Amino acid sequence: MPEIILDADAFQNAIDKISREIFNDNQNIKNLAIVGIQNKGVFLAKRVLRKIIKLAPGNEISFGTLDITMHRDDLNNFHSNIHDIKDTVIPFDMSCKNIILIDDVLYTGRTVRAALDVLMDFGRPKSIQLAVLIDRGFRELPIEAKYIGVKYQSKGFIKVECKEVDGMDKVTVVDLE
Amino acid sequence: MRVQIKNIRIIDPSQAKDLIGDIFIEDGKIVSKPLGSPDKIIDGKLKIAVPGLIDVHAHLRVPGNEGKETIYTGTHSAAKGGITTVFCMPNTNPVVDNAPTVEFILLKAQKEGLINVFPIGCATKGSQGVELSEIGVLKKAGIIAVSDDGKPISNAQIMRRTLEYTKMFKLPVISHSEDKELSKNGVMNEGENSTILGLKGIPKQAEEVMVSRDIMLAELTGGHLHIAHVSTAGSVDLIRQAKNKGIKVTAETCPHYFTLTDDIVKIYDANTKMNPPLREQKDIDAIKQGLADGIIDCIATDHAPHTDEEKNVEFDLAPFGIIGFETMLSLVLNELVDKGVLSLSDAIAKMTFNPARIFGLKGRGALKDESIADITIIDPKYFYEFKKENIVSKSKNSPFIGRKFKGGAVMTIVAGAVVWQA
Amino acid sequence: MSLNRKDLLGIEHLDEKDLQIVLDSVKPFKSLFTRSVKKAPTLIGKTVVTLFYEPSTRTRTSFEIAAKRLSADIVNVAINTSSVVKGENLIDTGKTLEAMKADYIIIRHYLAGAPDILARNLNASVINAGDGFHEHPTQGLLDLYTIYEKKKKIKGLKILLVGDILHSRVAKSNIWALTKMGAEVSVAGPPTLIPAGIENLGVKVYYELDEAVKEADIINILRIQLERQQENLFPSVREYVELYQLTKERLAMAKSGVLIMHPGPMNRGIEISSDVADSSNALINEQVTNGIAVRMAILYLLRPKRKNAGSN
Numbered sequence: 001m002p003e004i005i006l007d008a009d010a011f012q013n014a015i016d017k018i019s020r021e022i023f024n025d026n027q028n029i030k031n032l033a034i035v036g037i038q039n040k041g042v043f044l045a046k047r048v049l050r051k052i053i054k055l056a057p058g059n060e061i062s063f064g065t066l067d068i069t070m071h072r073d074d075l076n077n078f079h080s081n082i083h084d085i086k087d088t089v090i091p092f093d094m095s096c097k098n099i100i101l102i103d104d105v106l107y108t109g110r111t112v113r114a115a116l117d118v119l120m121d122f123g124r125p126k127s128i129q130l131a132v133l134i135d136r137g138f139r140e141l142p143i144e145a146k147y148i149g150v151k152y153q154s155k156g157f158i159k160v161e162c163k164e165v166d167g168m169d170k171v172t173v174v175d176l177e
Numbered sequence: 178m179r180v181q182i183k184n185i186r187i188i189d190p191s192q193a194k195d196l197i198g199d200i201f202i203e204d205g206k207i208v209s210k211p212l213g214s215p216d217k218i219i220d221g222k223l224k225i226a227v228p229g230l231i232d233v234h235a236h237l238r239v240p241g242n243e244g245k246e247t248i249y250t251g252t253h254s255a256a257k258g259g260i261t262t263v264f265c266m267p268n269t270n271p272v273v274d275n276a277p278t279v280e281f282i283l284l285k286a287q288k289e290g291l292i293n294v295f296p297i298g299c300a301t302k303g304s305q306g307v308e309l310s311e312i313g314v315l316k317k318a319g320i321i322a323v324s325d326d327g328k329p330i331s332n333a334q335i336m337r338r339t340l341e342y343t344k345m346f347k348l349p350v351i352s353h354s355e356d357k358e359l360s361k362n363g364v365m366n367e368g369e370n371s372t373i374l375g376l377k378g379i380p381k382q383a384e385e386v387m388v389s390r391d392i393m394l395a396e397l398t399g400g401h402l403h404i405a406h407v408s409t410a411g412s413v414d415l416i417r418q419a420k421n422k423g424i425k426v427t428a429e430t431c432p433h434y435f436t437l438t439d440d441i442v443k444i445y446d447a448n449t450k451m452n453p454p455l456r457e458q459k460d461i462d463a464i465k466q467g468l469a470d471g472i473i474d475c476i477a478t479d480h481a482p483h484t485d486e487e488k489n490v491e492f493d494l495a496p497f498g499i500i501g502f503e504t505m506l507s508l509v510l511n512e513l514v515d516k517g518v519l520s521l522s523d524a525i526a527k528m529t530f531n532p533a534r535i536f537g538l539k540g541r542g543a544l545k546d547e548s549i550a551d552i553t554i555i556d557p558k559y560f561y562e563f564k565k566e567n568i569v570s571k572s573k574n575s576p577f578i579g580r581k582f583k584g585g586a587v588m589t590i591v592a593g594a595v596v597w598q599a
Numbered sequence: 600m601s602l603n604r605k606d607l608l609g610i611e612h613l614d615e616k617d618l619q620i621v622l623d624s625v626k627p628f629k630s631l632f633t634r635s636v637k638k639a640p641t642l643i644g645k646t647v648v649t650l651f652y653e654p655s656t657r658t659r660t661s662f663e664i665a666a667k668r669l670s671a672d673i674v675n676v677a678i679n680t681s682s683v684v685k686g687e688n689l690i691d692t693g694k695t696l697e698a699m700k701a702d703y704i705i706i707r708h709y710l711a712g713a714p715d716i717l718a719r720n721l722n723a724s725v726i727n728a729g730d731g732f733h734e735h736p737t738q739g740l741l742d743l744y745t746i747y748e749k750k751k752k753i754k755g756l757k758i759l760l761v762g763d764i765l766h767s768r769v770a771k772s773n774i775w776a777l778t779k780m781g782a783e784v785s786v787a788g789p790p791t792l793i794p795a796g797i798e799n800l801g802v803k804v805y806y807e808l809d810e811a812v813k814e815a816d817i818i819n820i821l822r823i824q825l826e827r828q829q830e831n832l833f834p835s836v837r838e839y840v841e842l843y844q845l846t847k848e849r850l851a852m853a854k855s856g857v858l859i860m861h862p863g864p865m866n867r868g869i870e871i872s873s874d875v876a877d878s879s880n881a882l883i884n885e886q887v888t889n890g891i892a893v894r895m896a897i898l899y900l901l902r903p904k905r906k907n908a909g910s911n
Contacts (some may be wrong), residue, residue: 067627070639070669070899082601082900085627121636369796373611375711375733375768378795444719445712490688491710493731 002159002172005134005152011162011169014149015044018131019051021147022100031126033062033097037115038086041103043164044133048102062092066101071114094123104160106132106148109141134158134171178216179203180593185221185554189228190526191543200226202550205592209546219588219595221554225521228529228542229261229292229551229591230506233322233429234351234405234477236498237263237294239285240278241270246482246571248282249289251502254570255480256597258502259586261551262293262532262541263480266326267304274299274310279318291596292589293541293551295321300339300350306330309342316346321536322403324351327452327497331357333390340391340400349403349427349536354387354412355453364493366439366454374442376492379454381409388412392419395426403535404428406479408453410463417472427535428467429475431501432508433576435464435518441576447488447495448576451481465518468527474535476527478505482572500570504563506555507582515583554588559599561585602900606718606725609734610775618743618780621896625744628899629892631668641899642671648701649728650692652678652708657863658728658738661887662705665894671703693717693725702903706730724903732766738862739772741893743780745886746817749858754781757814759805761843762821762870763792765832769862770821774800787811788843791832808843812853819860820845823870836869846872850880858882 006014026032032052036045042065049063067086101115112130119125131147136158152158156173163169180202188195200221201211232255238246246254255263265282267273273282279296286294298320302308305328312323323343329352330336340350360383365371367378388404392415395402404416407430419426439455449455467473481498488495509528513519519527533542540549565578587599602617610618631637647666649659659675666673676696687695689708696704703724706714711731718725729735747753758777764770764786777784778801785803786793793804805811812818823839833839850857859871859881867873876883 070627070631070641072641082902085624085899088627088630117640121634121638123635367795369799372794372796373771373800375731375771377732380795445715486688489690489716491708491716492712493710 002174004170004172005158006150006169006171008169011171014133015047016051018133018147018149019048019055022048022129022131023052023055026098028098029056029059029061031096031098032100033064033092033094034100034102035064035066035090035119037101037103037111038065038067040160040162043162044104045102048100048131062097064090064092066090066115066118068111068114068118071117073110073114088118090122094119094125097125099125099128100131101128102131104132105134105136105158106130106145107136107138109139109143112143113141133160178205178593179211179213180217180219180550181211181215182219182221182226182552182554186225187544188225188522188525189544190522191228191530192545193522194544195522200544200552202593205550205594207544207546207548207550223556223558224587225555225557226544227525227553227555228544228548229553229589230259230528231262231532231538231542232260232478232480232502232505232528233264233475233532233536234431235263235265235480235502236268236482237265237282238482239269240281245484247289248285248294250569250571251480251482252286252291252294253597254500254568255502256291256589256591257569257586258504259506259553259555259589260292260502261553261589261591262295262538264295264297264321264536266324267297267299268326268328272299272304273297273315273320274302274304276314276318279315279320283319292591295319297322297324297351299323300325301330301335304328306332306335309335309338312343312346312348316348320348321538322349322351324353324405326351326353326405329353329355329357329387333394336391337394337398340394340398340402344398344400347401347537349401351403351405352387352391353405354384354391356383356386359383359386364450364454365442366456368439368457370439370442374445376442381411381456381460384409384453385411385415388415392416392424392426395419396422396424399425402426406431406434406453406477407464407467407473408434408456408460410460413463413467413472417467417470420472427474428472429477430464430468430473431477431479432505432512433499433501435461435468436508436512437576445492446576447490447492448499448574448578450492450495450497451479451499452497465513468513469518474527474531476505476509478502480570482570483574484572485574488574498574500568500572500575502570503568504575504577506553507585508577510555510557510584511582550590550593552590553586554590555584556587556599557584559583559585559587601902605902606714607736607897607901608714608718608725608727610736610739610772610779611734613779615779618776621740621893621900622744622747624896624900625889625892628895629889632888632892638668638670640670642666642669645671645702646700647671647673647703647705647898648696649673649675649705650678650696650707651676651728652706652713653729655707655729657887658707661890662728662894665891665898668891669895669898671898674701689713689716690720693721697721697723703898703901722903724901726897726901729768731768732771733768734772734775735768736772737890737894737897738769739776740897741886741890742773742819742860742862743776744893745860745882745889746858748885748889749882750816753777756782756816758782758784758817758819759811759815760784760786760819760821761808761811761845762788763823763827764788764797764821765792765794766824766827767821773819774802778802785811785815789833792827808845808849809852812849812857815853815857817858817860818845818853819862820871822862822864822866840869844870844872845875847874850875850878860886862886
């Protein structure tokens, strides 16, 4: 049986916590931009966006999505899966933005590394901050998140389900053994 | 040397014979009663003895193209296929338009050949289609027929003269019927498949136009026309009409033309490239009907060896032709006899009695008293896969590699001597 | 999602699902073009070789840009056709390139089937960039994508190909792609330039262009090679222009929103009049832009067979 790390309530609480921290740290809402990493990061980013707008009503916050497939560092291995490439849409000028990059799980750091490269291809943002729902540990690159929903050190496979696509909010760990 | 083949099913189409019995061979000839006890006894139980197969159309490549085939490798390959007599086409280098070349081939055959070899001479000098070759001299040297094979005589007047002139020697004129303008640059059958593959097509009419012309010229001259490798339904019809009119025309086809369609060209494998090209199912059906009706008299191989280096190139650049000695008999058995197109006896006749009769081969193609003891022994239950590594021919260009067969030659006897055994 | 194959030899071998995968994959690559950095590291460290036995600027450049935008190293090899006959054979050339660790070989050849022969002898991915009169699959795919981008669907569209169908690998690849996706394809040209058995591919044949243009949603005009005249396939350029040039007048007989395509290079004033080529109906420049994105997608979707010692 998979072990539940976050149930629906804990899931939403984690998002609310991240959103509040982002709001507290970034008083200049005008310069804030939220970018979700495809696939689950985009749904999380949209929720964070809604929550921050609630905290700062009347503000417009820039929003983008980003797919890292073309920037993966494991494409070299031709036996790896060929991934669907999803939309990368950055519909704003990056140069004066403090970007909040959002993903579901932080593990080796390689996805974030690729995402940073993609962002840089669009211009030179003022700053980039990282927010994740789960920090799973076992980093392989010197990358850390500023905003973390929960820390859960695990070698198992972390499965994130969110209600937009899976019908419910839930995070479970599936032992690979 | 006295040989006795015991308890064998003997099929001899020349005398409509099909019975189980013994064959006696005395000094290379078949005799009805042995004069003494045999030196060698061959057990023929569950096997079939037929007259040695005669292949009226092959390329042995000697002289000049020994990289593709030699008399040694070619005749061994033929013997493995149960063939005891082969006619070789004159498109060698130099071509067979002179007596010394005929003599050279015959000498080579005597020295290193395993079976009987009869050269075919050029109809015209250098196979250029301009001047008649010295057919009388060639005949004396030993040719069995004349042909310019792959370089068909395009000038109707020259073809007329060839058919006329050969009458006095009773030599058939073998026509590779192809209008070279209609087939120009073509590499496969023209149709849906050539369109899909983007390869230049050869319309069936490229063959039929010439079959038709040559039949008319045979009618005009009374010469003996033999149509080589019939590949289309239209040709079968034309020959049928000609025979009905009493025109002196005979015809052959090859196993691939009643077995394969141009669907097999699909992966651009040059081992499916030959001239005429593989056609369509309706042509296969018509050829089978033509064989059944006796419109097509002979089955020949058109054995055309080419090296892997020549064949393993872009389809357009590869030469035409496939090897055929080692698969003819099995294809005839599986595609014609097993499928009910021909009786075993009628099928054998097309590779023995009919060729001997058409080309005037004395003492061959039959198992009668005093016949030369050329005998092919068939095992109808011989199951095998035709594998590239087992090919005896010097060249391996066959589209049948990997095909599984039931029935084939297990022993080949030429003039009473066992020359090959499975 | 993958084409699950090593090579792209022809659209004949793809099915509707594969074609949809290609269509769905193009957009992210095309969106790269709008970034300030138009490049992604997708194929970094990979070697792409273009092996061209026939002159081509357009297709080769398009592949070259596609490979470069994916950060591959690209090497262009042009073979002088006159040296082929006496020189190295195709398979050896391919093996030489593979020994130099080419991961992709993009081949253009004047003979049909050359890419097939290469593909079955090599581990590298072989992409057919046009072989004889056989296929030009990336052109077929970029035409398909260009139509899809405009019309948002393929099924049920009526597409007319005009000109030398017999010698056109572009026509062949278009016919396969479009019919597999459910379009109604027709061709128009003189009977001498319509290949045998084309109807069996589900194509309607017209000899009269005036008649053919009426129903079409898209008209794709093929380049006429002037040397066909010497082969007696049509009597003169003048007559060809008279019968088959797509002119403003003929365009007026078609549906009002009809779209015009041409694989290029165009013979203005021969198969297409300048005013039609430059009209708002023409998608010719979009075809060129999409060509790069489609070729990027193909490079991404194919899998060379290579055991990589360096990476896991």
